[in-house]
Amino acid sequence: MEYHITLPSKPRVVSEEGMQGIYEIYSLYPGFGHTLGNSLRRIILSSLPGAAITSVKIEDVPHEFATIDGVRESVMELLLNLKRAHFTLHGDEPQSIRLSVKGPKQVKASDLQMPSQVTLANPDQHIADVAGKVSLELEATIERGLGYVPREVLTKEKVDIGTIALDATFTPIRRCNYEVENMRVGDRTDFNRLRVLIETNGTITPREALEKSIETMIHQLSAVVGFQEPRAEAPEDDSEAPRVSGGEKDLAKVKVADLGLSARVASALEDASIKSAAGLARKTASALKELDGIGDKAITEIEEALDKVGLSLKGE
Numbered sequence: 520m521e522y523h524i525t526l527p528s529k530p531r532v533v534s535e536e537g538m539q540g541i542y543e544i545y546s547l548y549p550g551f552g553h554t555l556g557n558s559l560r561r562i563i564l565s566s567l568p569g570a571a572i573t574s575v576k577i578e579d580v581p582h583e584f585a586t587i588d589g590v591r592e593s594v595m596e597l598l599l600n601l602k603r604a605h606f607t608l609h610g611d612e613p614q615s616i617r618l619s620v621k622g623p624k625q626v627k628a629s630d631l632q633m634p635s636q637v638t639l640a641n642p643d644q645h646i647a648d649v650a651g652k653v654s655l656e657l658e659a660t661i662e663r664g665l666g667y668v669p670r671e672v673l674t675k676e677k678v679d680i681g682t683i684a685l686d687a688t689f690t691p692i693r694r695c696n697y698e699v700e701n702m703r704v705g706d707r708t709d710f711n712r713l714r715v716l717i718e719t720n721g722t723i724t725p726r727e728a729l730e731k732s733i734e735t736m737i738h739q740l741s742a743v744v745g746f747q748e749p750r751a752e753a754p755e756d757d758s759e760a761p762r763v764s765g766g767e768k769d770l771a772k773v774k775v776a777d778l779g780l781s782a783r784v785a786s787a788l789e790d791a792s793i794k795s796a797a798g799l800a801r802k803t804a805s806a807l808k809e810l811d812g813i814g815d816k817a818i819t820e821i822e823e824a825l826d827k828v829g830l831s832l833k834g835e
Contacts, residue, residue: 525704527551530715530729538693538718540725545702545712552699552711559715562732563695565666568811569722570608570637571687572601573673578656583683589622589653597647598685604628605640605691605720606661611783611814612636613662620656622649637661640721664689665811692728694718738809775799778824787812800830807832 525546533541547555575598580587585594592600608614617632624630626649629642649655662673670684697715704710717725773796775788791810793799799821807813807821818832825831 525710527555530733532726533714535725538721538725539716540718540729541714541716542726542729543712543714545710546704547711547713549709549711552713556697556699556713556715558736559729559732560695560697562735563692563717563728564690566735567691567723567728567731568663568665569689569691569720570606570661570663571689572604572606572659572685573613573662573670573687574682574684575601575657575659576679576682578654580683581681587653587655589650590655591648591650594683598683600644600646601659602685602688603641604631604644604646605722606633607638607640607722608661608663609636609638611663611812611816613660616659616661618646618655618657618659620649620654622651622653622655624649626655662687663812666690691720691723692717693720695728773797773828778828780820780824781817783812784817784820787817796825796828796830799832800825801833803833 525548527547528545530542530544533543535541544555577587577594577597580594583594583598587594587597590597614634614637616634616637618626618630619632620626620630626646627642628639628644628646630646631639633639647655664687666689668687668689670686673687674684695715695717697713700712700714701708702710702712715729717728719725719728723731775785775794775796775798778785778796778799780788787810788794788799793802804818804822807818808815822832
């Protein structure tokens with residue numbers, strides 16, 4: 520009896536309206552609908568990077584429980600309105616945005632002064648109602664991240680007096696659900712059809728969210744294909760091993776922490792279990808960019824650090 524392998528289809532667009540999209544993958548083996556659907560949903564909700572306001576400093580306001588004369592909203596309400604503004608951060612470095620208005624005025628997100636690295640997805644988002652000749656001035660910090668991060672984690676160091684730290688919801692996804700139904704493939708009626716519904720906040724399209732989640736899954740799975748090869752023992756003759764300038768340690772013993780990288784880059788590499796210069800040199804630039812917190816600027820920093828010890832990143 521000849522055995523035929525049936526592969527699933529590529530995603531098909533069922534509907535796309537604004538920030539919401541419905542997509543379908545069919546001809547999945549029995550049971551694979553839930554396997555793939557649940558995996559994609561978890562990746563979409565937790566592993567797509569986004570930007571969020573992490574701290575705010577309002578002039579003459581000491582804490583979030585205060586009120587501002589001439590402003591209808593309390594400070595807490597103002598902060599919640601700011602968190603409903605959705606930003607895209609082009610780059611890895613945190614950016615500052617500012618607001619400086621005088622009443623009477625209905626303040627919207629479009630009144631925020633932003634650098635070129637920041638774009639706003641919903642300029643009509645209401646921020647506050649300012650009355651009379653009252654002035655409202657504030658400065659906020661925007662950062663990139665994944666998922667939801669409480670402010671206790673974000674503020675590892677003490678913040679300045681008057682700076683209000685915020686919980687950050689970095690994910691650009693508002694909602695993601697999936698459903699599975701049986702379908703006929705040849706003589707069998709138990710194959711699966713997977714339908715995925717995705718709603719975003721406007722900083723990314725639903726189609727991009729699905730594509731990036733599939734790429735993330737493939738990247739993670741390809742890394743675990745096969746088994747680890749036994750590590751080759753270091754040469755006994757020290758003259759055969761390359762040395763760092765200064766010559767006391769061979770490259771196999773040089774740690775990433777000793778390369779003089781910035782704390783952000785070193786932390787990103789450590790989270791990816793890249794702990795030695797030799798291990799770092801076995802990575803390509805494109806592979807490193809898949810890591811959270813590693814962008815073009817970080818790649819340049821890594822290349823310069825490796826060059827000092829006579830190494831370079833692996834070619835593409």
